[in-house]
Amino acid sequence: MGKKKDIKVKASQAGQKVRRILLWTLFVVLALIVLYPIVFLLAGSMMGNDELGSCLGAIFLGENGYARFPLLPKFPTLQHYIEVFMDSPGFFVMFWNSVKVTAGVLIGQFVVGTMAAWGFARYDFPWKKGFFLLYVILMLMPFQVLMLSDYLVLDRLLLTDNLWGIILPGVFSTFPVFIMYRFFAEIPDSMIEAAKLDGAKDWQLFVYLAVPIGSSGIIACMVLGFLEYWSLIEQPLTFLKDRSLFPLSIFLPDITSIGKSGMAFAVSVVTFFPAVLVFLGGQDYLEQGIMAGAVKE
Amino acid sequence: MRRKRNRQKKTHKSIRGFLWILPSFLGVTVFYLLPYADVVRRSFFGAVDNRFVGLDNYKMVIENTAFRLAVKNTFLFTLLCIPILIFLALLCAVALYKSKYGGIIKSAFLMPMALPAVSVALVWRILFHSQGLLNHWLAVVGIVGSDWMNTGNAFWILLVSYIWKNLGYDIVLWLAGLAGISTNIYEAARVDGAGERQCFFYITLPNLKPSLYTITVLSFLNSFKVFREAYLVAGDYPHESIYMMQHLFNNWFRSFSFDKMAAAAVMESVVLLALILLLQKAWDSAS
Numbered sequence: 001m002g003k004k005k006d007i008k009v010k011a012s013q014a015g016q017k018v019r020r021i022l023l024w025t026l027f028v029v030l031a032l033i034v035l036y037p038i039v040f041l042l043a044g045s046m047m048g049n050d051e052l053g054s055c056l057g058a059i060f061l062g063e064n065g066y067a068r069f070p071l072l073p074k075f076p077t078l079q080h081y082i083e084v085f086m087d088s089p090g091f092f093v094m095f096w097n098s099v100k101v102t103a104g105v106l107i108g109q110f111v112v113g114t115m116a117a118w119g120f121a122r123y124d125f126p127w128k129k130g131f132f133l134l135y136v137i138l139m140l141m142p143f144q145v146l147m148l149s150d151y152l153v154l155d156r157l158l159l160t161d162n163l164w165g166i167i168l169p170g171v172f173s174t175f176p177v178f179i180m181y182r183f184f185a186e187i188p189d190s191m192i193e194a195a196k197l198d199g200a201k202d203w204q205l206f207v208y209l210a211v212p213i214g215s216s217g218i219i220a221c222m223v224l225g226f227l228e229y230w231s232l233i234e235q236p237l238t239f240l241k242d243r244s245l246f247p248l249s250i251f252l253p254d255i256t257s258i259g260k261s262g263m264a265f266a267v268s269v270v271t272f273f274p275a276v277l278v279f280l281g282g283q284d285y286l287e288q289g290i291m292a293g294a295v296k297e
Numbered sequence: 298m299r300r301k302r303n304r305q306k307k308t309h310k311s312i313r314g315f316l317w318i319l320p321s322f323l324g325v326t327v328f329y330l331l332p333y334a335d336v337v338r339r340s341f342f343g344a345v346d347n348r349f350v351g352l353d354n355y356k357m358v359i360e361n362t363a364f365r366l367a368v369k370n371t372f373l374f375t376l377l378c379i380p381i382l383i384f385l386a387l388l389c390a391v392a393l394y395k396s397k398y399g400g401i402i403k404s405a406f407l408m409p410m411a412l413p414a415v416s417v418a419l420v421w422r423i424l425f426h427s428q429g430l431l432n433h434w435l436a437v438v439g440i441v442g443s444d445w446m447n448t449g450n451a452f453w454i455l456l457v458s459y460i461w462k463n464l465g466y467d468i469v470l471w472l473a474g475l476a477g478i479s480t481n482i483y484e485a486a487r488v489d490g491a492g493e494r495q496c497f498f499y500i501t502l503p504n505l506k507p508s509l510y511t512i513t514v515l516s517f518l519n520s521f522k523v524f525r526e527a528y529l530v531a532g533d534y535p536h537e538s539i540y541m542m543q544h545l546f547n548n549w550f551r552s553f554s555f556d557k558m559a560a561a562a563v564m565e566s567v568v569l570l571a572l573i574l575l576l577q578k579a580w581d582s583a584s
Contacts, residue, residue, distance in 0.1 A: 066433035116321035123314020149332035172324030231413030
């Protein structure tokens with residue numbers, strides 16, 4: 001009897017092991033599929049024009065048959081990157097525009113948003129709940145709903161076709177307030193009371209206590225914000241007409257010829273590179289920031 | 298006497314508290330609230346002569362075929378993509394939770410979040426072209442492909458893109474929910490002889506209920522961003538199966554149909570507001 005049970009247990013253990021191996025194989029395959037576009041862009045950016053032509057001719061040159069694509073380039077070359085960095089001044093203008101928009105929004109959110117989050121987390125004032133609800137509602141409204149409002153105000157302030165017209169509405173976005181609020185609310189009251197007893201003034205509490213202790217929340221917001229504003233599309237597409245103001249995120253490369261398609265690959269890689277760096281460097285903060293949205297008050 | 302002083306102290310404090318919000322609130326007022334009020338006003342006025350027209354704009358928008366198409370697509374898309382995403386993310390999160398290499402897989406799934414849509418668009422165009430890579434692979438196994446972005450299949454491509462981009466985000470949210478369940482409950486249940494399946498259905502799922510609200514809301518928020526991929530791959534006038542609200546607003550904006558935009562924006566915000574409050578109410582009563 002006991003032996004039978006033993007065998008049964010062993011069999012179920014073996015079954016579990018097989019199941020686990022299958023599950024992990026599935027996960028690894030899925031992860032590889034998810035990451036494939038990155039490998040794809042890297043490979044394409046390092047292929048010479050000949051190789052690109054023979055692989056993608058069906059798409060770009062209207063040849064018969066199908067496009068194909070090797071996992072790695074046969075003769076890797078940095079030719080397209082050199083073209084992007086050396087021979088295309090337009091690229092730098094766009095890159096710089098992206099930097100301006102992203103940096104402008106993040107700095108503004110850091111100043112304005114952090115203060116607001118601190119106010120919501122630590123003070124009591126009339127209609128606080130109402131104000132907070134308003135912030136949450138605004139945070140959830142998609143761009144299309146606010147598009148005309150945005151345009152009307154930018155038009156009146158003469159900020160259409162101006163990078164400030166993209167930056168300022170971003171600065172007052174309420175999403176970072178909501179995320180940082182969660183982090184500030186977790187600072188224990190006793191810590192603040194102790195600082196108050198030591199004679200700390202309100203602004204000192206904020207600068208020397210809230211900002212350092214809530215720094216992970218602030219960084220989380222910056223990481224989320226960077227990813228959002230680095231790939232911003234709707235706003236620049238609507239409000240910018242002057243091509244010299246376009247950020248990289250709305251640059252649609254012309255891929256009607258093979259020579260240009262190589263550059264398109266290189267530009268794609270250069271565009272995602274800063275975002276991937278921020279992602280890898282800030283992944284822990286990013287996860288904390290995502291989670292901050294999930295915790296109930 | 299004492300009470301009075303306390304109350305005074307409190308009102309004093311309250312004004313100070315609001316000062317922290319003030320810069321942000323001023324910006325919100327200037328950039329969002331006032332112009333939104335103007336939009337509400339405009340929704341009742343004609344675009345050209347600025348004459349009061351009552352509900353005419355609303356009627357015009359509701360009868361507009363492009364509006365109906367965009368509403369139908371956006372509605373269908375959200376209705377399908379959010380449950381699928383939330384369910385898949387839950388499966389992954391449960392499997393990855395507390396496993397040794399879960400972190401690496403999770404990072405891989407999060408990575409697409411960092412990829413700007415412009416970078417992805419190039420890959421999509423090559424993958425889903427009628428002579429593109431996907432059809433090449435399908436031909437290898439003997440299946441005849443399709444012109445993915447110019448048929449009804451575009452809708453499903455967009456759905457897969459959304460899941461590809463947001464799976465990691467939702468997995469992290471579910472993992473946060475899972476981490477919030479105390480291990481004591483599981484231990485107690487195991488002592489009582491509960492199996493893995495019972496633990497999942499009677500402990501894990503009920504305890505994840507509070508997370509469901511925020512995950513739904515955040516997935517919803519992100520669902521509007523699929524416009525980016527749709528726009529970059531297919532332009533202003535994509536296949537009709539992926540003509541979304543944002544396409545419609547863009548096209549109206551280009552033709553200066555501000556009256557229609559105003560009415561549609563007001564309607565959409567009211568519907569969204571009702572949805573948010575409804576979800577919140579359901580959430581509050583659940584927990």
